[in-house]
Amino acid sequence: MIKVEEIIEKYKGYEVDEEKLKEFLTPPKPKTVYELKKVDKYYYIDTFGTACSDIWDNxxxxxxxREIGNCFLTKEDAEFEVERRKIEAILLKYGKKVKSSQNEEYFILYDFVDKKVAIYPSGGVCYQGTIYFTSYALAQRAIKEAGKDNIKNYIFRVDVECVKKG
Structure with a gap:
């Protein structure tokens, strides 16, 4: 498909019948789920973890x-989220989303310099969206069960293939 800007450059000086032009134009697709309009197709995850489509009726x-984060522009985005939630569920089997204020706990991070999943002590801070483990050993078990590549891909959104090549 060609963009309108390219058509303008290519056909400078031509006249256009606007009514006929409208028949050929495709409206821009929404860039976020907050731009959905009536009759736009979107996807959500059903109770069985399947990506389903629906038509936006507002x-x-x-x-x-949309309010609970279960609205996606593409089927691929919804399917990715299903897998991400599965990996997060494995991590939550060994950890929790709330940090204890008194105890030293650990969290998993992705180190872009060393290109690896690592475990660090949380220290005196609490990070948004982080899963905390009461011991280093529990964090290791979680990584082993979930898989390093899955954690890289679905939790940190690091392209595993690019990391292996680089």
Whole structure:
């Protein structure tokens, strides 16, 4: 498909019948789920973890899905989120999302310099969205069960193939 800007450059000086032109134009697709308009197709995850499609009607169901983060522009985005949640569920089997204020705990991070998944003590800070483990050993078990590549890909969104090549 060609962009309107390219057409303008290519056909400078031509006249256009605007009504006929409208028949050929495709409106821009939404860039975020907050730009969805009636009759736009979107995806959500059902109770079985399947990516399903629906048509945006701006009703209670559509808005409810969007409010809880269960609204996606593409099927691929919804399927990725299903896998991400599975990996996070494995990590939560060994850890928790709330840090204890008194005890030393550990968290998993991705080190871009060394290109590896690592375990660090949390120290006196609490990070948004982090899963905390009460011991280094529990963090290791979580990594082993979830898989380093899965953690890189689905939790930290690091392209595993690019990391292996680089």
């Amino acid at each position: 009703d209670e169901i559509d808005n409810g899905r």
